[in-house]
Amino acid sequence: MSNSPxxxxxxxxxxxxxxxxxxxxxTRYRIRLEGPFGPAWIASLCAELADRQISIDRAxxxxxxxxxxxxxxxxxxxxxxxDPLDIPYVELxxxxxxxxxxxxxxxxxxxxxxxxxxxxxxxxxxANDSLGLLGSLLSQLAMLFLFPVEMHIxxxxxxxxxVFWLCTVGSPVGPRLRDSLARVLSRAQLDS
Numbered sequence: 001m002s003n004s005p006x007x008x009x010x011x012x013x014x015x016x017x018x019x020x021x022x023x024x025x026x027t028r029y030r031i032r033l034e035g036p037f038g039p040a041w042i043a044s045l046c047a048e049l050a051d052r053q054i055s056i057d058r059a060x061x062x063x064x065x066x067x068x069x070x071x072x073x074x075x076x077x078x079x080x081x082x083d084p085l086d087i088p089y090v091e092l093x094x095x096x097x098x099x100x101x102x103x104x105x106x107x108x109x110x111x112x113x114x115x116x117x118x119x120x121x122x123x124x125x126x127a128n129d130s131l132g133l134l135g136s137l138l139s140q141l142a143m144l145f146l147f148p149v150e151m152h153i154x155x156x157x158x159x160x161x162x163v164f165w166l167c168t169v170g171s172p173v174g175p176r177l178r179d180s181l182a183r184v185l186s187r188a189q190l191d192s
Contacts, residue, residue, distance in 0.1 A: 017094070018101065032073075032106045044092060056074075061150065102103055104137055106127045108126045109123065112124075117167060120166075141181075147169065
């Protein structure tokens with residue numbers, strides 16, 4: 001982990017959280033984060049990256065059994081983007097959930113109850129890729145008090161193919177929450 005012009009490691013001043021960003025191409029970067037982030041950290045980070053013209057192409061994030069998050073994001077700096085090597089990722093992750101102001105537009109979604117992570121809802125979505133899509137989706141989930149404990153994000157040929165394992169804080173995920181989620185996502189689904 002060097003501090004060369006193409007890689008930067010940042011330790012948060014008050015926690016054990018850290019981030020590392022490495023330039024992997026002309027406009028492409030890999031961001032790694034680890035830390036004891038709150039439940040809405042990924043919604044905050046994704047929304048802030050979109051505001052800075054940073055597009056997330058692929059990501060994986062997982063909450064470990066000791067409540068520490070491990071994440072890797074592969075991003076593309078769009079024209080006009082802030083320099084990804086200078087962004088304070090840990091501080092953005094710790095900023096709290098943003099408002100879900102961007103409209104959510106999905107092509108399809110599927111919700112399944114699963115025993116993964118001690119009982120979770122597995123949400124699979126497909127959408128036309130757009131800057132801010134992930135932050136908007138995660139913010140709307142946070143408004144339902146649903147937070148990912150694991151997620152796989154993949155963008156291919158202009159389409160987002162994302163899978164989330166969702167839990168709540170302090171209460172079980174039940175049919176009522178699943179129905180609420182289905183209603184919110186149904187309103188966001190585009191007519192085919």
